[in-house]
Amino acid sequence: MHLDHAKFDYAPLPAGPRRGFRIGIGGPVGGGKTALVAALCAQLRDELSVVVVTNDIYTEEDAEFLRRHAVLPDDRIRAVRTGCCPHTAIRDDITANLAAVEELVEAHDPELVLVESGGDNLTATFSYGLIDAQIFVVDVAGGDKVPRKGGPGVIRSDLLVINKVDLAPLVGADLEVMRTDAERVRDGRPTLFTSIRNQPEVPEVVRWVREKRAALVGTG
């Protein structure tokens, strides 16, 4: 039977005619998720139609940060409230995020959808019902043991970003140890080291996004 309704196509998530590539960006508090989202918007907004969904634990802080820094027009940013459970909102019950993505797809037919999780812990990962690929962001200040400790985000994310490498000497973090440990647990999936503060263009991450998108939707 054919279901003819104009407004919603409940599942799977409608992508819009341009099949927006959806990336989840997760990781612990303070690692640099919002900074990475801002950087990706700044680098890609001229070549792609970009929208962002934020999942703040509290308030609309992250959405406000993005608006304040004017990385995108306000109407391209949506904030989802997560009821004390940021991991639930991106993994177990993704419906609020699906609704937010849908509204943005309907309004903008974007080519790139960035879904930023609320800062959580090393176990918080995205459901692939919500996103196509996920980036997990940790920082060196969290200690160089983080990759060795693993957890689903570190191990299974499509891209692991280890941020704030400029702080490594100050906190006594050994980047080589982190690189080796990450390689060992990630089974060939890529890891990138960044300092978004010192190099906000994040060229390697931008390249990864372009390649992943091209692989999924083609370059046209």
Add this chain to the structure above:
Amino acid sequence: MTLLTPAAGNAGLLLLADSRVPSGGHVHSGGVEALVDRGLLRDVEDLTLFLAARIRTTALVTASLTAAANTAAANTAAANTAAANTAAANTAANTAANTAANPVSGKWSYETTCHSRGWSCWDAAVEVRTPVAALREASRAQGVALLRTALLAWPQDSGVRALAELGRPHQPLVLGAASAAAGATPAQAAVLAVHHLVGGAATAAVRLLGLDPLRVAAVQAGLAPLVDETAARAASAAELAVHADDPDLLPADATPLPEIMAELHHASEVTLFAS
């Protein structure tokens, strides 16, 4: 339609009772956060009183709407099955299904019966019983969320499919239709509605205040007889209303303070829960 076995509906009912099923519910506190923020709900005793009041009022209304929707959905499914059985060809069955699935056409008039207007009539009944705009939006957001799950879980169910035609149906209607699709009775649907209202508020209180979750579970167990009694009342009212084809016969009780608070909550910037 297959005949119901004695156990039919139980597993489906439990699935819908499980807060792990995606329904959008975890981002709503059932009014608890607004009260906690203002120091009006501080401990397990406060929560107990709050829940008892909500069960007798808001939950009674929600449960009656859910039970009514359960019956209406089952009727839609039965009508469709009858049409399909009498139809000689698949095309005829599709026409009947499409007719049943498209009740919203035409302008509202006093002459039009609720039955012929289908889901929009019951949707209006929820709307008018939810005087606060923030809570109407919360209800529709959760309705859409659960509908998303229900359409995948019971893709062939004509009640659920017809409800999707509304676009953003209210939550009690979706819970009612989904419970019917799962094989649950109107009375079970009513219990389900109260269960979620109580459970959502209780878990929000645990998260926000750090209450002892074991004691909160005990509070919920203590309230179970009231939940059952309220659900039974709701189911009776729903039966009457559906039979008379008149949603006005459904209860319309409310708790004004939490509802006003819901509006303040919606307007405030620093909140964890959407409502």
